[in-house]
Amino acid sequence: MLDKHYDPIAVEEGKYAGWVEKGYFTCGDKTKQPFSLVIPPPNVTGKLHLGHVMDTIPDDIIARYKRMKGYDVLWVPGMDHAGIATQAKVEEKLRLEGISRYDLGREKFLEKAWEWKAEYGKTIHEQWAKIGLSVDYNHERFTLDDGLSAAVRRVFVTLYNEGLIYQGERIINWDPELRTALSNIEVVHQDDEGEFFYFIYEVEGSDEKLIVATTRPETMFGDTAVFVNPKDERYRHLIGKKVYNPANGELLPIMGDSYVDISFGTGAMKCTPAHDPNDFALAKKYGFPLIKVLDESAHMNELAGEFKGMDRYECRKALVEKIKKEGHLDHIEKFVHSVGHSERSGCVVEPMLSKQWFVKMRPLAERVLAQQKSSEKVEFLPKRFEKVLTRWMSTCEDWCISRQLWWGHRIPAYYNKETGEVLVSETEPDMNLYVQDEDVLDTWFSSGLWPFATLGWPEKTEDFDRYFPTSVLVTGYDIIFFWVSRMIFQSLHFTDRIPFQKVVIHGLIRDEHGRKMSKSLGNGIDPIDVIAKYGIDALRYFITTNSTPGLDMRYSDEKLQSAQNYLNKIWNAARYVEMTLGEGYVPEPIDKKALGPLEKYILSRLQDTIKKVTAKMEQYQFGAASGILYDFVYDDFCSFYLEMSKVSMAKKENEAMVKATLYKVIKDIVLLIYPYCPFVMEEIYLSLPGAKESVMLESYPEYDASLHSPAAERNGKLLEEMIKAVRGFKAERKIAPNAPVKLIVSPKSPWKGIEEYLARFLFAKEVRFEKVESAQMEGFSFGKVDIYIEEDVNEDELRANLEKELEKLLFEVSRGEKMLSNPGFLAKAPKEKLDAEKAKLETNKMRLEAVKQRLAGLK
RNA sequence: GGAUGCUUAGCUCAGCGGGAGAGCAUCGCCCUUACAAGGCGGGGGUCGUAGGUUCGAAACCUACAGCAUCCACCA
Numbered sequence: 001m002l003d004k005h006y007d008p009i010a011v012e013e014g015k016y017a018g019w020v021e022k023g024y025f026t027c028g029d030k031t032k033q034p035f036s037l038v039i040p041p042p043n044v045t046g047k048l049h050l051g052h053v054m055d056t057i058p059d060d061i062i063a064r065y066k067r068m069k070g071y072d073v074l075w076v077p078g079m080d081h082a083g084i085a086t087q088a089k090v091e092e093k094l095r096l097e098g099i100s101r102y103d104l105g106r107e108k109f110l111e112k113a114w115e116w117k118a119e120y121g122k123t124i125h126e127q128w129a130k131i132g133l134s135v136d137y138n139h140e141r142f143t144l145d146d147g148l149s150a151a152v153r154r155v156f157v158t159l160y161n162e163g164l165i166y167q168g169e170r171i172i173n174w175d176p177e178l179r180t181a182l183s184n185i186e187v188v189h190q191d192d193e194g195e196f197f198y199f200i201y202e203v204e205g206s207d208e209k210l211i212v213a214t215t216r217p218e219t220m221f222g223d224t225a226v227f228v229n230p231k232d233e234r235y236r237h238l239i240g241k242k243v244y245n246p247a248n249g250e251l252l253p254i255m256g257d258s259y260v261d262i263s264f265g266t267g268a269m270k271c272t273p274a275h276d277p278n279d280f281a282l283a284k285k286y287g288f289p290l291i292k293v294l295d296e297s298a299h300m301n302e303l304a305g306e307f308k309g310m311d312r313y314e315c316r317k318a319l320v321e322k323i324k325k326e327g328h329l330d331h332i333e334k335f336v337h338s339v340g341h342s343e344r345s346g347c348v349v350e351p352m353l354s355k356q357w358f359v360k361m362r363p364l365a366e367r368v369l370a371q372q373k374s375s376e377k378v379e380f381l382p383k384r385f386e387k388v389l390t391r392w393m394s395t396c397e398d399w400c401i402s403r404q405l406w407w408g409h410r411i412p413a414y415y416n417k418e419t420g421e422v423l424v425s426e427t428e429p430d431m432n433l434y435v436q437d438e439d440v441l442d443t444w445f446s447s448g449l450w451p452f453a454t455l456g457w458p459e460k461t462e463d464f465d466r467y468f469p470t471s472v473l474v475t476g477y478d479i480i481f482f483w484v485s486r487m488i489f490q491s492l493h494f495t496d497r498i499p500f501q502k503v504v505i506h507g508l509i510r511d512e513h514g515r516k517m518s519k520s521l522g523n524g525i526d527p528i529d530v531i532a533k534y535g536i537d538a539l540r541y542f543i544t545t546n547s548t549p550g551l552d553m554r555y556s557d558e559k560l561q562s563a564q565n566y567l568n569k570i571w572n573a574a575r576y577v578e579m580t581l582g583e584g585y586v587p588e589p590i591d592k593k594a595l596g597p598l599e600k601y602i603l604s605r606l607q608d609t610i611k612k613v614t615a616k617m618e619q620y621q622f623g624a625a626s627g628i629l630y631d632f633v634y635d636d637f638c639s640f641y642l643e644m645s646k647v648s649m650a651k652k653e654n655e656a657m658v659k660a661t662l663y664k665v666i667k668d669i670v671l672l673i674y675p676y677c678p679f680v681m682e683e684i685y686l687s688l689p690g691a692k693e694s695v696m697l698e699s700y701p702e703y704d705a706s707l708h709s710p711a712a713e714r715n716g717k718l719l720e721e722m723i724k725a726v727r728g729f730k731a732e733r734k735i736a737p738n739a740p741v742k743l744i745v746s747p748k749s750p751w752k753g754i755e756e757y758l759a760r761f762l763f764a765k766e767v768r769f770e771k772v773e774s775a776q777m778e779g780f781s782f783g784k785v786d787i788y789i790e791e792d793v794n795e796d797e798l799r800a801n802l803e804k805e806l807e808k809l810l811f812e813v814s815r816g817e818k819m820l821s822n823p824g825f826l827a828k829a830p831k832e833k834l835d836a837e838k839a840k841l842e843t844n845k846m847r848l849e850a851v852k853q854r855l856a857g858l859k
Numbered sequence: 860g861g862a863u864g865c866u867u868a869g870c871u872c873a874g875c876g877g878g879a880g881a882g883c884a885u886c887g888c889c890c891u892u893a894c895a896a897g898g899c900g901g902g903g904g905u906c907g908u909a910g911g912u913u914c915g916a917a918a919c920c921u922a923c924a925g926c927a928u929c930c931a932c933c934a
Contacts, residue, residue: 005896189930196934214934227934260934269934276934337933384863391862391930477929512871514927546882548873551864552928556871558883565896576893623873627881642893724900730888731900737889815878824914825877833877840878 001578002687006571008535008564012679016129024067024696025134027074027467035071036467037062037500038451039135040475040483041143043082044120045089048127050509050517050543050555051476053527056133057540058474058504058622063134064675065617068700074467076454077128077135079121081144083408083443084186084344088178090116090407106406113407117142131527131536132678139463141454143446144409151453152409152446153426155494160413160424164360165401167413167422169290171277172400174352175342176298176312180404181356183442184397185481187340187349196335197320198266200328201226201243204251210235210243211330213265215337216275217323218315220247221303222291224283225271230256232267246328247319248305257282274353290353296404298350312350357402357411357439364489365393371492378488378498381620382550385505388480389488396481401442408440448486451499458494472620473500476508477550504620507552509543514554525555537677538563544676545626566630567680570669573638574684577666580649581659587690588660592706596648597751599661600709601716602641605632606665607708610701613672622676629672637665640720647760663689668701715751719758722787725780726762729789733797740765742790747771750785758787779854781847795858802855809848816841 019025027034040055042048063075090113091101101109121142128135141148159165173182194215201210212226223245228235239256252270259282260269273283274290283290293303298312307315323329340349371377372390380386402411414423414434423429428436449457451473455464469491475484484503491499510516511523518524530539541563547553590603609632616625645662648654667688674681674695685695692698730737743764748771749755755767772779772788778798779788819825819837826834 002893004894006894212934216934265934271934278932278934335933338931387863388929395930481930508928514871546872551872554871556883559871561896562882565894568896569894572894572897574893579893627873630881638894639898728900734888737899738891812878819877819915822914826914828914829877837877 002571002575002684004575006564006568006680008537008567008680009532011683012132012531012535012537015679015682016132019134019694019696020129020137022694024694025063025075025136026138027072027136029072032070032072034074034466035066036074036076036470037472037474038076038454038470039078039133040473040479041078041080041141041447041450042124043085044079044117044124045082045085046120047123048131048527050525050527050530052127053131053539053543054506054509055475056128056131057544058506058620060131060133060540060678061544061622061675062472062474062620064678064696065700067134067696068671068675068698070699074139074463075133075135076139076141077133077137078141078450078454079117079124079143080447081117081142081407081443083403083405083440084178084180084182085443086113086116087405087407088344101406109406117144127528130531131540134678139454143443143450147456147459148446148449148453149409150426151449151458152441153412154458155445155449155490156412156441157424157426158494159359164363165357166360167355167357169353169355170358170400171275171280171351172354172356173340173342173349174296174298174354175345175347176294176296176350177345177347178342178405179296181354181400181402182342182349183400183444186343188343189338189340191336192339194335194337194339196265196333198330198332199246199323200330201246201252201268202328203238203254204242204244206241208238210238210254210268211266212268212270213333214270215335216272216312216316217247217319218300218304218307218312219272219275219293220245220270220319221300221305221307222272222274222293223247223252223270224273224288224291225253225255225286227255227257227260227269227271227282228267229258229260229262231258232260232262235268246323246326255286257285276351280353292353294350294352356400357413357441359399359401361396361398364493365396367492368393368485368489371488371498376498378500379502381502381504385477385480385503385550388477389485392481392485393489396485399442401445402437402439403442404438405440408443409446411437411439411441413437444482444486447483448490449494451487452491452495468495468499469497470500472502472504474504474506477505478508480505502620505550507547507550510552510554512555512557514552530560534560534564535679537567537680541566541626541676544622546623548623549621566633567677569638570633570673571680571684573633573642574666574670574687576642577662578687578689580645580662581689585659585663585689587663588656590660590664590707591657594657595661596654596657597712597715597753598641598644598648598719598757599657600707600712602636602665603661603707604709604712605636605641605716606668607703607705608713609636610668610672611703611708614700614703617675626673626676629669633669637669640716641665643761644719644757647757650756670695671698671701718750718782718785719754721782722758722780723761725782725787726758726789729778729780738763742766743768744772744777744788744790745769746779746786746788748785750782773857779850781850783843783846786850799855799858802851802858806848806851806855809844809851812844813841813848816844 037059039059042052059075063073067073094101156165173187175182196213196215197217198211198213201212203210210226226243230236230239238254241254242251243254245252271279271282273279273288274292291303293301294312295301300307300310300315302308304315307318310318342349369390372386412425414425414429414436416434423434451470452468455461455468457464487499491497515521515523538560542560546559609628612628613625645658648658670681670685682695685691727737740763743758743762745767749769758764759767777788777790779786816837820841
């Protein structure tokens with residue numbers, strides 16, 4: 001027997017370990033159809049946050065649901081080494097100990113990083129257990145493990161041989177703090193207030209002056225020209241002449257190019273090929289030298305002369321001061337412009353010329369675009385996110401994949417010590433002759449292989465044959481570029497298949513005020529705290545049911561409380577059922593012939609619910625599925641049937657049939673909610689008579705058409721409406737709810753035995769069935785049946801009430817008549833709607849007639 | 860500059876072609892042995908604005924406004 005109160009903490013304690021031990025999450029039953037999914041691997045940077053819960057709970061619900069539906073489910077767990085992010089954390093930790101990674105050297109540093117991974121990997125495992133992920137630990141992978149590393153090497157070498165990976169000198173985004181290159185999408189642009197410096201450039205051999213504006217004066221040491229638009233009347237005559245660079249006095253040619261925007265700044269632009277991508281393109285066009293003036297930590301090099309060794313901002317300040325002194329500063333403007341920041345370190349990214357490895361994106365992206373036009377495309381839920389993918393795929397530039405870090409997959413490129421020639425190879429060459437490239441790969445390079453590399457690729461494995469492509473992927477819209485797109489193109493290129501059939505996109509979780517959770521705001525919510533307060537089941541329920549696919553949601557304590565109350569409700573309903581069944585009850589199948597009208601009603605409602613919930617589950621619409629279930633549990637079962645069953649139980653001959661019904665309904669409810677809230681549902685399930693070892697050994701409830709009866713539902717609804725009407729009547733008239741009344745049902749009983757229910761729930765001393773002619777009573781019309789309350793009534797009140805009712809009915813009838821006399825409606829509305837409206841009108845007319853008669857009787 | 864989403868009850872949000880819904884809050888009545896973390900009964904909305912399509916629009920289309928987010932550019 002269940003305790004009186006649902007205590008989530010006690011309920012959740014210890015269950016997970018048992019499930020894992022029993023092997024409930026282990027895949028491999030070949031008699032079943034396979035269903036597979038991979039976890040979005042959390043970074044080993046630290047503890048899990050609510051975002052991970054968002055990522056993994058829908059997966060878990062899907063996995064548990066599909067298992068109950070009879071699939072052989074493989075859910076692959078794993079973690080991501082998260083190159084930059086983890087390295088930054090480890091470096092920070094070292095910094096607190098007063099050491100830098102350079103003090104340690106590569107090997108020792110990597111040892112520290114692996115220690116870090118071991119520690120946080122353990123924490124993540126504990127948290128998976130806490131949130132109840134039904135992953136198959138036999139299949140756990142790590143992006144840096146041997147298998148994944150082999151896959152990475154295979155992919156790199158193949159792409160290189162195909163000419164899809166190349167090494168090149170280009171302007172890349174440089175993070176001067178972490179001292180590594182970044183890809184374009186690792187740069188976060190934000191509007192910063194800066195200064196726009198207008199400098200005076202003197203034209204050689206003339207008194208003329210040219211004013212050029214820049215936001216980054218420190219790069220002027222690397223300038224090679226000044227550009228103007230040849231259509232610009234102001235400057236056209238200057239093209240071909242030279243100006244003095246106010247930073248170092250060197251002569252710069254004035255060039256004309258239509259790239260220059262006449263209306264921006266002064267219409268004259270300096271060209272710094274090694275520190276600006278657009279200038280780089282211009283320089284290539286005109287064959288200018290590429291002059292770097294910054295080192296890898298963004299300090300000035302020798303070309304800056306007296307400013308050498310200064311940090312870029314220090315130099316900027318000092319240089320401007322110097323130019324001002326020399327009379328070459330025209331003015332300074334405040335200027336808000338978008339500045340790139342490193343996603344990881346937050347520092348301002350410096351565009352810089354650098355030799356890096358790139359993936360040539362066009363051919364790979366084209367393949368994705370072609371695939372998405374075919375019938376075997378990756379389906380996005382919601383659909384619109386497919387556009388996010390295709391737009392990105394059609395515009396993205398080559399992907400810079402090398403990182404000047406140590407934590408990651410080292411690039412399998414080797415340089416001949418003598419000739420410097422590059423050898424790209426999966427296996428290590430003779431290291432007496434070669435040295436390996438120092439750099440590692442972007443962390444997303446390996447996560448892009450996740451769905452197939454975790455299944456054993458490039459080896460031919462049974463897992464790969466059986467479980468690939470995976471069935472579904474759940475992730476947030478924020479990593480469609482980073483992750484989803486890359487998995488798709490890598491998978492298409494290397495396996496000729498899409499990596500997953502469907503992608504379910506969820507939104508981000510925000511704080512109560514709708515703000516992004518962030519460290520700087522200090523508004524992050526630790527799932528562990530939430531679990532300690534409400535239990536994981538409530539959190540799981542909240543996170544998957546209070547959101548719409550693809551839209552952000554707000555964290556809400558209230559909603560968690562409400563989720564917990566809901567679970568408490570089910571808990572207590574189950575408790576009541578168990579009390580009613582009694583000790584030693586042996587579950588019996590439903591005997592359809594023995595069912596009473598209300599049992600038929602609730603079982604039919606249950607079938608309807610199963611049908612609808614299953615349909616929503618199949619579409620991964622958890623909010624919709626749980627909503628349908630919620631209404632059934634609260635309204636149909638708890639508020640109505642459960643109460644009615646108490647009356648049924650009063651008769652000995654009903655006992656068996658009612659018990660069987662109660663048992664069936666509560667058990668199905670438990671099974672239907674189980675994927676959402678496995679811990680508490682397991683607890684309830686185990687307390688039910690005839691329970692197996694675990695709820696996980698049960699099947700998902702199947703729709704049974706033979707129990708689905710609209711007629712039975714109408715009978716139940718009629719009783720429900722009658723009860724509601726009389727209760728409302730009492731409340732409105734300030735009559736105590738339990739004040740005894742007499743009821744007359746006119747003209748006759750709608751179904752056998754209804755009087756007992758009416759009597760019990762309306763505290764009726766008497767329920768009679770007879771044709772009522774008199775209007776001297778309060779009454780309610782339910783179409784073919786009326787119900788009257790025999791009581792001393794105030795005639796004025798009665799009249800007022802009847803008139804109110806009359807007015808309402810007149811409106812309804814006129815609405816119906818209008819609709820049904822509209823030729824357009826008659827001609828075009830579907831037949832179902834037409835019939836429904838006709839029936840409704842008929843009922844309302846009957847009601848109206850009844851009310852009119854009674855009003856007439858009063859006068 | 861381009862794209863997407865949002866705007867519905869006091870608050871947070873569902874609904875997305877056939878009579879406005881939920882949770883919380885609010886008001887009234889109930890400690891009725893499943894549940895007071897509860898029950899029963901109420902009140903509260905011209906569904907952002909303006910046009911259009913349709914027999915019928917909160918829902919579809921077009922503009923506009925406000926709020927978000929993403930991408931691109933920014934000398």
